[in-house]
Amino acid sequence: MSVRDDADLDLTDRSIYRSWVVHTIRYNDLDPLGHVNNAVYSTFLEAGRTAFLQPLFKEHGDSHLDVVLARVILDYRRELTYPGKVDIGTSVKRIGNTSVVFVNGVFEEGTETCSATGEAYLVFFDLQTRKSTPPPPRIREALQTLLIG
Amino acid sequence: MSVRDDADLDLTDRSIYRSWVVHTIRYNDLDPLGHVNNAVYSTFLEAGRTAFLQPLFKEHGDSHLDVVLARVILDYRRELTYPGKVDIGTSVKRIGNTSVVFVNGVFEEGTETCSATGEAYLVFFDLQTRKSTPPPPRIREALQTLLIG
Amino acid sequence: MSVRDDADLDLTDRSIYRSWVVHTIRYNDLDPLGHVNNAVYSTFLEAGRTAFLQPLFKEHGDSHLDVVLARVILDYRRELTYPGKVDIGTSVKRIGNTSVVFVNGVFEEGTETCSATGEAYLVFFDLQTRKSTPPPPRIREALQTLLIG
Amino acid sequence: MSVRDDADLDLTDRSIYRSWVVHTIRYNDLDPLGHVNNAVYSTFLEAGRTAFLQPLFKEHGDSHLDVVLARVILDYRRELTYPGKVDIGTSVKRIGNTSVVFVNGVFEEGTETCSATGEAYLVFFDLQTRKSTPPPPRIREALQTLLIG
Numbered sequence: 001m002s003v004r005d006d007a008d009l010d011l012t013d014r015s016i017y018r019s020w021v022v023h024t025i026r027y028n029d030l031d032p033l034g035h036v037n038n039a040v041y042s043t044f045l046e047a048g049r050t051a052f053l054q055p056l057f058k059e060h061g062d063s064h065l066d067v068v069l070a071r072v073i074l075d076y077r078r079e080l081t082y083p084g085k086v087d088i089g090t091s092v093k094r095i096g097n098t099s100v101v102f103v104n105g106v107f108e109e110g111t112e113t114c115s116a117t118g119e120a121y122l123v124f125f126d127l128q129t130r131k132s133t134p135p136p137p138r139i140r141e142a143l144q145t146l147l148i149g
Numbered sequence: 150m151s152v153r154d155d156a157d158l159d160l161t162d163r164s165i166y167r168s169w170v171v172h173t174i175r176y177n178d179l180d181p182l183g184h185v186n187n188a189v190y191s192t193f194l195e196a197g198r199t200a201f202l203q204p205l206f207k208e209h210g211d212s213h214l215d216v217v218l219a220r221v222i223l224d225y226r227r228e229l230t231y232p233g234k235v236d237i238g239t240s241v242k243r244i245g246n247t248s249v250v251f252v253n254g255v256f257e258e259g260t261e262t263c264s265a266t267g268e269a270y271l272v273f274f275d276l277q278t279r280k281s282t283p284p285p286p287r288i289r290e291a292l293q294t295l296l297i298g
Numbered sequence: 299m300s301v302r303d304d305a306d307l308d309l310t311d312r313s314i315y316r317s318w319v320v321h322t323i324r325y326n327d328l329d330p331l332g333h334v335n336n337a338v339y340s341t342f343l344e345a346g347r348t349a350f351l352q353p354l355f356k357e358h359g360d361s362h363l364d365v366v367l368a369r370v371i372l373d374y375r376r377e378l379t380y381p382g383k384v385d386i387g388t389s390v391k392r393i394g395n396t397s398v399v400f401v402n403g404v405f406e407e408g409t410e411t412c413s414a415t416g417e418a419y420l421v422f423f424d425l426q427t428r429k430s431t432p433p434p435p436r437i438r439e440a441l442q443t444l445l446i447g
Numbered sequence: 448m449s450v451r452d453d454a455d456l457d458l459t460d461r462s463i464y465r466s467w468v469v470h471t472i473r474y475n476d477l478d479p480l481g482h483v484n485n486a487v488y489s490t491f492l493e494a495g496r497t498a499f500l501q502p503l504f505k506e507h508g509d510s511h512l513d514v515v516l517a518r519v520i521l522d523y524r525r526e527l528t529y530p531g532k533v534d535i536g537t538s539v540k541r542i543g544n545t546s547v548v549f550v551n552g553v554f555e556e557g558t559e560t561c562s563a564t565g566e567a568y569l570v571f572f573d574l575q576t577r578k579s580t581p582p583p584p585r586i587r588e589a590l591q592t593l594l595i596g
């Protein structure tokens with residue numbers, strides 16, 4: 001397993017992210033406090049990892065393979081308002097035998113201003129055996145291109 | 150086709166609805182104005198008709214049959230706040246050859262206070278021929294039990 | 299009141315829209331059918347009219363003036379999938395004494411492919427008197443720049 | 448500061464929760480995988496803590512006092528489907544000088560089946576000084592009634 005000492009890892013630093021998507025803030029993302037509601041950030045993290053994973057799974061084409069979200073950690077750092085866009089950065093922190101940990105940073109578009117950072121723990125899963133399973137080599141290699149450090 | 154003169158139909162009248170579900174208002178349904186955002190009402194209408202349609206489709210079990218939403222009309226009458234619940238009433242206004250029109254009323258729980266009313270036009274669709282299709286007799290009969298008037 | 303014969307108005311025609319915003323489709327906009335859920339289109343319409351109205355209200359700066367959504371009509375024409383973006387076009391169909399009717403078209407980004415069209419009826423409202431009110435001249439003039447025909 | 452050894456704390460155990468709300472699952476909570484999307488769980492956690500905090504803040508009536516969400520941890524344990532309801536349990540794990548940690552369990556209604564558990568770190572904040580601040584005694588006392596152990 002490739003492990004990285006978290007103490008060295010500053011998730012608010014744009015330069016650590018290898019893959020990027022831009023998403024639009026919506027008026028009803030705002031809650032009565034006038035800022036983007038905390039649940040929307042889970043959607044931003046999902047956008048970041050899905051943009052990377054979805055084409056890999058489509059290319060792989062194995063309908064038995066799935067990836068299951070086990071844990072999300074979200075650190076809220078600075079509120080977002082409407083209208084606006086966010087740059088969502090995605091990298092991989094750790095690749096285990098049957099798991100992968102993505103890290104994400106949500107930034108105001110085109111700036112270094114970090115609104116939130118997050119981690120998502122995913123497990124590869126075989127829909128036929130109903131058990132966790134190592135990802136196929138092609139997917140593992142692709143994930144390694146996102147690996148930090 | 151069974152048609153009913155709309156002029157006679159008061160959608161804010163609880164007594165016209167044949168099927169009911171109760172749904173919970175969520176904190177992030179609220180927008181910066183402090184009331185439930187307009188898009189959430191589409192979800193309430195969907196809850197009303199889905200509660201009725203989903204068991205019918207499951208029982209029918211024909212994987213070629215689908216129902217497609219063609220039009221929604223929503224009249225916003227009174228704001229909703231948090232916390233709270235809504236009673237969502239559903240009836241059928243019209244059954245066509247290949248279509249059905251649902252009507253809905255959204256009420257503050259346990260009251261006559263109508264927050265919104267709506268109509269939804271749906272078309273039965275054959276996924277194999279990619280064409281609209283009459284619903285099977287069992288589904289048509291079930292829809293007739295919701296027919297107003 | 300400026301009225302336009304609806305029979306002449308093709309809401310699926312991109313060229314009738316005067317104001318545009320681009321929004322991103324999110325993974326969880328999709329429902330179990332694999333396409334963007336109908337409620338999200340209400341959010342797209344809101345994005346179109348809010349992009350125009352919000353700066354006007356901010357500039358106007360009268361905290362007594364509000365605008366209330368009274369009715370939305372949505373026609374669903376073609377499903378949207380993920381990932382992708384939509385161009386949301388906005389124009390004004392009618393300006394009444396105390397009301398305005400926006401029309402919207404939702405198109406796959408950069409194409410003529412219309413996914414949905416909609417209308418939104420709004421009423422200007424005085425928060426102090428709790429009554430509908432004519433919009434101030436500056437706002438009326440701005441709305442007229444979006445008027446079709 | 449009251450601290451509790453996390454090793455002893457089983458968040459999937461219904462009996463540790465002191466405050467409960469019931470929420471409804473919506474059709475469009477489902478994503479293409481046919482289960483409730485991960486972002487909805489953040490909304491369930493929010494429902495749990497807001498049901499407790501909102502009346503406290505209303506009673507307290509100090510418009511300078513706010514509470515800011517700093518971190519959420521969510522562990523996904525078992526998928527949820529539609530239709531259905533969830534029981535959301537809320538307790539307090541730790542009360543710091545200017546902070547509080549809520550824990551939550553999301554259960555299928557009326558069962559011991561735990562769908563997810565979570566933690567939310569909140570900071571009390573003075574809107575006037577723009578600094579974190581100890582909560583007033585009444586709110587601290589109320590939070591202590593939710594404290595585990």
